[in-house]
Amino acid sequence: MAAARRRGAGRGRPTLEEVAARAGVGRGTASRVINGSPRVSDRTRAAVEQAVADLGYVPNRAARALAANRADAVALVIPEPETRLFAEPYFSDIIRGVACELADTDLQLLLTLVRTAKERQRLADYLAAHRVDGVLMISAHAADPLPDVLERIDIPAVLGGRRSARETVAHVDSDNLGGARSAVTHLAERGRRTIVTITGSLDMYTAQCRLDGYREALDAADLPRDPDLVERADFTEEGGRRAMAALLARRPDLDAVFAASDVMAAGARRVLRQHGRKVPDDVALVGYDDSPVARHMDPPLTSVRQATEEMGRAMVRVLLEQMATRGTSATVPGARPHLVLPAELVPRDSS
Secondary structure (H helix, E strand, O other), rough: OOOHHHHHHOOOOHHHHHHHHHOOHHHHHHHHOOOOOOOOOOHHHHHHHHHHHHHOOOHHHHHEEEEEEEEOOOEEEOOOHHHHHHOOOOOOHHHHHHHHHHHOOEEEEEEOOOOOOHHHHHHHHHHHHHOOOOOEEEEEOOOOHHHHHHHHOOOOOEEEEOOOOOOOOOOEEEEEEHHHHHHHHHHHOOOOEEEEEOOOOOOOOOOOHHHHHHHHHHHOOOOOOHHHHHEEEEHHHHHHHHHHHHHHHOOOOEEEEEEEOHHHHHHHHHHHHHHOOOOOOOOOOEEEEEOOOHHHHOOOOEEEEEHHHHHHHHHHHHHHHHHHOOOOOOOOOOOEEEEOOEEEEEEOOOO
């Protein structure tokens, strides 16, 4: 067998025709065995498998995918600038979860950033040509048309998060409303009465849910809803700094801050320190994501933990199920799977 492999190596890569000839079968029969078809006898299967082993034959995956109308690839689409991608642990956790879940498959992961209308159109054209078998998308904004494009071209797709409560595309989300509510309830239970919030971009359903959770917790604690206690930001550290400065100027009596991400909480912490406000003595501070940022702050940041890496894994599982059942009787017209993962508060010294 080793000698046969050496002979094959000397002539170049063994071909399917050589496998068929060695096994004493036709090319089509050899192809069926290699592609796992049940329409061959056990004796024929054994002969072809032995020929494959003797010759050291390696199937041409690209040709097999082309013949089966597959690309053997999945796209992970992030409609954000690279500055956010590399600055926020949320994205790296999602990517890690997606990559780990795909590791045991034969699918290639393609990471794509979409920052402009031109890039969006170029991606839509690429996907319409069926260059990938499925699409994962995270950080979708409310007006983003790309998920609708994915539905229109009928390609399996799963969103990480939703554009709205009426999302029509399959999605995996976190309990953002419940997580935010637990954070603000925690602050109220510790006697904080003037609790401000720094929101994320409110054209994202995630940010809107966290703002709604903040408001629900205020109502439950019989604390007033005051527009002056809310400052919109954009999930960035610089946005957190600007928002904190605006809140301090408007409400110097504030005694607690709920920031809708750990990164924004880090920006807020710097401004509080610059203004001589001690955390948590003067102002309690809570973030969201329970990222490494939270654990390395001084003092360590109380934060809401969401299962970000598991979200990435779950997105892949939902997508693979869609791909496996596509065009079969298991596909239910109009059905779009969705999954909401729990969030939990992790108390630390900042509150």
